[in-house]
Amino acid sequence: MKKIDAFQLAFLISLFLHFTAFTVYSILNIRKEPDFKDYTLVQLVNTMPKAAITTAVKNETAVSQPKESGNILPDHPEALSENTGSPSAGSDQEYSTYVPFFQVMKLPEFITKVRPAYPPKAKLSQKEAEVLVEVYIDINGKPRKVVVLKSGGQEFDDSTIDAVSKSLFSPAISKEGRAIPVRVRIPFKFELE
Numbered sequence: 001m002k003k004i005d006a007f008q009l010a011f012l013i014s015l016f017l018h019f020t021a022f023t024v025y026s027i028l029n030i031r032k033e034p035d036f037k038d039y040t041l042v043q044l045v046n047t048m049p050k051a052a053i054t055t056a057v058k059n060e061t062a063v064s065q066p067k068e069s070g071n072i073l074p075d076h077p078e079a080l081s082e083n084t085g086s087p088s089a090g091s092d093q094e095y096s097t098y099v100p101f102f103q104v105m106k107l108p109e110f111i112t113k114v115r116p117a118y119p120p121k122a123k124l125s126q127k128e129a130e131v132l133v134e135v136y137i138d139i140n141g142k143p144r145k146v147v148v149l150k151s152g153g154q155e156f157d158d159s160t161i162d163a164v165s166k167s168l169f170s171p172a173i174s175k176e177g178r179a180i181p182v183r184v185r186i187p188f189k190f191e192l193e
Helices: 006-029 120-124 154-166
Strands: 110-112 129-137 143-150 182-190
Touching: 120 154, 129 154, 143 154, 154 182
Parallel strands: none
Antiparallel strands: 129 143, 129 182
């Protein structure tokens, strides 16, 4: 029989203890209700081939911004589609039926993903940013409202809002198996290559 040196023995003991601790922790937490306040970001999966990503859905979305408060930006009238007419189109009550992403059985996925354009001025000045948006997606998979939760700066926010408003999603599916309106959070990173 081969002798085990001290390093191998320590490694095996450490591996055993970590596995045991993880297993015990998992078993104790199986019956716990999830704490959804910790779930903040959703990474949506792109299901379309790369060639189809560049296609944009035109004139089918209504995008608006909330009033300025903290990291939330003011209205972006230039990001509104031609169908809405003004930033005040669509009241908050209209969006009260949109459920949070953690209450759905199946999350929406990108069908047509329009990538945000890197702002030219930011590229010249070597700026990078991260933008977090909350997107209200209707039962047809169309984004109806985009709210900036974490600003990366006006030019990055505008580019993100424009891209998300032109994207198309699969609808969210409820536990009952039907399409429902949902709000999801999507992070975007603007990084120089």
